[in-house]
Amino acid sequence: MPHFDSRLAQEQGDMPLFREPEGGAGVAVRATLKRDLVLLMRRRSEVLNPLVFFALVITLFPIGISPDPELLAIIAPGLLWVAALLAALLSLDSLFRSDFDDGSLEQLLLAPQPLPALALAKVAVHWLLTGLPLALMAPLLGIMLSLPAGSYAVLALSLALGSASLSLIGAIGAALTVGLSRGGVLLSLLVLPLYIPVLIFGAGAVQAAILGDGVSAHLAILGALLAVALSLAPWAIAASLRISING
Amino acid sequence: MWAFIHKLGSPKWFYAISARLQPWFWVAAAVLILVGSAWGLAFAPADYQQGNSFRIIYVHVPAAFLAQSIFVSMAVAGFIFMVWKIKIADMAAAMMAPLGAAMTFVALFSGAVWGVPTWGTWWMWDARLTSMLILLFLYFGVIALRGAFSSRDSASRAASVLAMVGVINIPIIKYSVDWWYTLHQPATFSVTSRPAMPMEMWAPLLIMVLGFYCFFIALTLMRTRSEILRRESSKRWVRELAGEVS
């Protein structure tokens, strides 16, 4: 039976009572990034499920509306964007849930490190394993919806940019609802209205590319939205996590 | 200044002062809304393009104004609550939200009804109506989030954060929806953006807007007083008050 060896602990005895934290926020952020990446890679289905969901939703539209390529080509930019947005939303609920359940979230909040930076690290992993794969997969589904040539790169780029904002905004909702037992539906209700500007400019970029208009304005606005989200969302996420841990 | 704010934050003091303010706002609201209604419905001239259906503007615009202002007030109250821990601010925010949702609904309904004679359809994805619809969802979100927590303090703080996040987003949503609308419907006639209205038309509108604001203030004072009774029911002064009122 393994048991505590207090003798060992005392003999070891070289641990001081207190040591000033040396590693700064950078070390903690890097460790959190690594930990979350490892965790998600070990539960690969959580990474794959949103992608499968994305493909499934896209399959529903030709079946539900019409397989006519011309019609599909018209609605493709919006469909791809809406489906990707929903897929990203689907994965949000688990962003802080498991940390909350096993008590790591408390520890995250009590670390002598800036919480917004740690929260940002978790959101970055979420985007890396949800938003980015969705963006890379979108052109493939674009082919199935007869998306006109010349807009594929813009589709992937706009989704990559936009989904980063979606992850940041969505994380606020996830942080607000993580303490609630049935937070999933509420999370969508809170977050979807806030997604609308990103959807407008994201889908607008793809449409502009199809029409041959310049897409730089759209992408610039998407970038601006991301900048705003990056500068404000981490603080809102941190505040929300502190509220949720209160119960 | 600080002493004043903290005094205002004391429920007992607020309860007393609001009792004195409240009747004035009710009277002002009633007079302004009655005068504005009579003027707008019967005396203002009909619009040369839209005829008498234009008179819907006198409820649509005040409701839309109020819907947006209430959300901003809610966020400001949330900020005050979060920073200075003044509970009155949160009580007021909690009481405002349903009225804000109701006003958003009025704006949507009157806009939709107005659409029938103007566009020949009950619903148009008009920029103003679309923004209002999104605002309604934002209100639902805040109300639902507040209701979802079992701890009152957490509910208050969560609703405050969401209101602040929402208020940052409202202008972004508004501009992006306007931009989206002009892109898709370049030359459609918009009901409310019109060149200079004559005085007989905008004066009743102004009166109605003021009346609606007074109504909002009066109702919020009244419901905040109720909320004080609810939340502070174990305090001695509330108990004594209950004895007196009977």
Place this chain on the structure above:
Amino acid sequence: MAFDSLSGFLAMGGHGVYVWAAWGVTALLLLGVVLHAHAERRALLRHLRRRVRREQHHGASGGATTPVSHQEGHARES
């Protein structure tokens, strides 16, 4: 006055249904909100009075003094 007669006023130049529907719903909603606020306040006061009376009754009966003193402690604390 923009109208010659009451019937003209009600008809609103053919747009009566829309104008009166929009105004009616608005008026109903404002009225409903006010009535609800009144009912809410009345119910709260009634509830509060009943609670106060119940506690006074408890205090007078002599038994179960502990909860009452506990309650009064609440009030002092605040």
Place this chain on the structure above:
Amino acid sequence: MSLRLQARKLACERDDRWLFRDLDLDIHAGEIVRVEGPNGSGKTTLLKILSGQLADFQGELYWNDHPMRRTRQDFLANLLYLGHSPGVKAALTPLENLAWYQALAGEPDDEAARFAALAAVGLAGFEDLPAGQLSAGQQRRVALARLELIPRPLWVLDEPFTAIDREGVADLEARLVAHARRGGCVLVTTHHELADSPALRRVRLGQGADDAAF
């Protein structure tokens, strides 16, 4: 090194009921403070307030004679908190779990120290197994390994003896006493009866709940 956690006129209300009121606490270096009380008397809530997690309370907290608001960063750098849930990721190995905690605490990345800490809590040989495959008691030991790994004077432990076997309990208790003797400070809730020692002090909660029972 100074070490003093004070609470003045602490009061906490839940669902229109006072968990505790007018609670004054003064916790110094070298003390083990056991918070006692029946279920639902607010032990966990008190520990969460004292570890700076809960904001919904009345009264003031002081860390080394300064208001907690101003010294929060310094307080957190001195605090080691173990909650009800162990905070151990089932999909990570004990070593990986500890590596994250080490980085989070601002400690240097030291693999040897992690091995030593796991050995000290009796988990030698289990270092590379996913924590999900360990028993509940072993998972709790992974959390307790942080006591050996991260040098923090103030320990706030909520039911640390849960799921630990008898020898483990005795060793952990000895560990707490040793920590206090070295000048550390332990704040603990437990159903396990701690042996009397000069360092041990008891704080009893739940007076209000007793009243209501009569």
